[in-house]
Amino acid sequence: MKTTIKTILTLTLVMGLGIMANAQKTATAPASATVLANLTITLDGTQSEIAFGTLSASTPGPVVLGANGTANANTGTVTNVARFDLTGADNPVTVTYDATVTLTETVGGVATMVMTPEVVGAALSTDQAAASAVPSLSAVTLASGVYFLWVGGTIPALATQATGIYEGTFNIDVEYN
Template sequence: MKTILKSVLTLGLVAGLGFAANAQKAATADASATVLADLTITLDVTQDEIAFGNLSANTPGAIVLDANGITNSNTGSVTNVARFDLGGANSAVTVSYDATVTLSNTDITPATMTMTPEVVGSAAATNQETATAVASGTTVTLVANEYFLWVGGTIPALLGQATGTYTGIFNIEVEYN
């Protein structure tokens, strides 16, 4: 009787293990990576800053530095639009940048102004005037391993703005998709 009971228990254990083994499943997935040329972004040596020029402390309207370089409004006579040169593989790239830039003076009485950037881009360095708007988070495509971004911006009207030289930092990032 003991032998039969041991045999039945052993048979039950083996059968139970067989059912547990059938419950386990497996799957696979391919793994891959595409290695592209190093993505670079450099500030042009000539168009190397966003400069609104000399402004009046009581400029009644918005100060607009046109990124396309066509229509400035209420800026000083000497202005500059920054240009960033992208290099890398002919691939899609996401462009991200600051929504606003705080410009601060270094005078005894500190003051600030807020600049809203305007960014336009083109695959040709000679196309600044016809470059199209590039919103932050937008995807652009490098052509012939390059792409160009121009940056201007807008400052609201100045009403009794403290005098002095105002500076700030514009941050821009690019990343392969």
């Protein structure tokens, strides 16, 4: 009798597992990836820094270095906007950069001033003057595998600014969408 009960319980357990196994269903999802040409961003060898020039501590208004190479105000005589060269696939690219850059006096390291960057871009290196604004977190599309970004900016009036040499670093990132 005990053997019969054990056999019935074992058969019931096996049948129950079989029913549960039949209740299991599966599904699938496709997986894919698109591999694009390596995306690079390099600082141009000639337009390699954002330089407002030599300024007077009594500059009354904002110092404006136009990224298009025009519309400068209160800058020194020798100025420069930075140019970044993007290379990769003809695909949308998100451009992200610092909203502000702190410039710190290099000797004492106490005095600072804040630069607000201006970034413009174009598909041709000769189109700086006509380049369009590129806000941070916006997308640009490479054409024939290239795109160019120029960076200038604005510094507030220097009426009470300590004298000295000021330096800082502008950070920019690019990523395929």
